[in-house]
Amino acid sequence: MNIVKKISLLSWKWKLTVWLSASIFFTFSIFTFFEYHTVSSWLLKQEENSVKQTMNELLKNFHSSSGSLAKEEIQASVPFMEKINTKNQLIRVTDQKGNLIVSQMNGDFPIIEPNQLLGYKKISYFTIGKQQSLIYSQSLNGKDFSGKVEIIRLLDSYDLVRKHLAFAMMLFALTTILISAGIGYILSLQLLKPLSIITKTMNKIKSAGFKERIPVYTQEDEISELSTLFNEMMDRIDDTFQQQKQFIEDASHELRTPISILEGHLSMLNRWGKKNPDILEESLQASVEEIAKLKKLVLSLLNLSKLDHPRSGSMIMPENVGEIIHHTVKDFHMLYKDFQFIEKIQYTNLYGVTEQHFQQILTILLDNAVKYSPVKKEITIETMELRRKFVLKIADNGIGIPKQDLPKVFDRFYRVDKARSREQGGTGLGLAIARKIVEYYEGEIVIESQEGVGTKVIVTFLNK
CATH class of the missing domain: 3.30.450.20 (PAS domain)
Structure with missing residues (x-):
């Protein structure tokens, strides 16, 4: 023992x-x-x-x-x-x-x-x-x-x-032990060589960052599979780290502007606004607006973080799809009475998606459509079936998105026109949240747009 x-x-x-x-x-x-x-x-x-x-x-x-x-x-x-x-x-x-x-x-x-x-x-x-x-x-x-x-x-x-046979066999046994020990040592070095490389690479990653990768051997074995899996894991960690870094930078940038405005108005109030009603009114109004923007930004960030750990909720039923769309459109029509919302509910067989997430997607996409349709205020909401999939289309006739900006619109805090988006109260997180919800259900979200013509957002869910 x-x-x-x-x-x-x-x-x-x-x-x-x-x-x-x-x-x-x-x-x-x-x-x-x-x-x-x-x-x-x-x-x-x-x-x-x-x-x-x-x-x-x-x-x-x-x-x-x-x-x-x-x-x-x-x-x-x-x-x-x-x-x-x-x-x-x-x-x-x-x-x-x-x-x-x-x-x-x-x-x-x-x-x-x-x-x-x-x-x-x-x-x-x-x-x-x-x-x-x-x-x-x-x-x-x-x-x-x-x-x-x-x-x-x-x-x-x-x-x-x-006696001679026993002596010869004992001598051969001792020789076998020495040879097998030598072979075992050499084999152990060869077998553990990839693990040694992995250890050295991890030490480099520990000291130098996530850029180091393990060489993948050509033969298809467990070590090669482990090396491939490790590299894929490091790629994901590196991507997540870069996204987190970018998220912190963007969040800091987005928070800095309203905080700076608030600080300026409060400083002005502290110096002159106590005795000047005009300055007091202006600064208080501006502060309330900036706080509202901050509140909206913080809520968006909270919603985005909650998607990393989705909670279970009541699943949507086919008979509720049209009702949820109609109810959401009705709420938007009350806020934007000059807009025309056209509903084309042709297919309602949607399963495996919670009502809360479906309504959240609708709200985000309709809100973007309203914001970027300043002239022709007509928005179409359509559902259809495509190869046994549920498809939701929301189309507007707004300003559209430049072709070079289309690949970036789902990035966090990305705005096509940052100055105009800030004036309209956008946070740049809506489409990022929508895409994360859709991807959670293994769906797909695509944007088709032409500058000056309009934008069409297509959301596809695979019914399970």
Whole structure:
């Protein structure tokens, strides 16, 4: 348990090296264990077969002798025994009482009494001194003799081969550990190289900003996918940071003008306005107007920030679409009696959008249409179906938007004509809010405009 805990405290480079080496060594050990026992069993089987072959030749010689089998014939077979006997092997014949009739020894054997051996097994193993021996016995029966033949074979050659095999395998195991450790270390360096690059890049980002990116490898694997995902995440963070920076700069700029105006009027009031009714009236009126602009700007900023965490509300139903449009248009008509609002409600199947957000979009788009239609005061509100999508169109016949400004109209605080927009009380946040609402519902908002002709805003929702 302590070893595992210590390994867990190592760096991933050494963890991979240790575990890879351990797994290779464990696999090799299992393979070596079975190989060692397989080879040992095969060698032992060869020893047994050799002894059996000697026994078969010996018995064949005894039974092929002419006449009845007697002690004299057995004793006369010593030359044949010498001929077939191999090194480190003892052949002997005993009678039924265990008396030794003949014995032929090839090698140095300790003294072995016949009654020391197990006579009831054909093949058995016996330890003589420190040496293991194989004993093979067969009964030998004739008309004048009855006894048994025993072959005792020292397994020193077998033990020597096993020792050499075990030493070779242990040496190979140690070599395998060293090689696997080296391979594991090299592989861990290669595997962790992309992570090291990611770490270095993150440190650069920490000190130098969001411009650094991780190189993406050509092969499609988990590291390549991680690098791509990291770069995409950094792109989004960088974009968000730039937008936030731009938002703060624009908000500061927008707030600075009314605050400066308020400060000027209050300074003027403090110096001369207390005793001058005309200055007092003018400054108070201007201050109220600027505070109203500030209030509108702050409310717009709050609405924009709320869209980052949209709250659930009552979802719009198809039967409510026309009612909401009609109610919103009625409110605008009360404020702008000289405007003509044309409603063309052809399709109302809209789902998955809250009533509050739908009305907010309508209000923003109608407010812009009214502001920038100073001459021909006619606005058209139309709904239709296009490829199973709900489409809302709001068209005016106003001053239009220059072509070069169209890509920027959805940016926060952007105004086509800043001086005129300020006079009309615009904050430059309406279209940014509308686009954020539409994108939240995975919809699309597009503006088509021609300067001096008019503007058409097209909002598309995909019903889910």
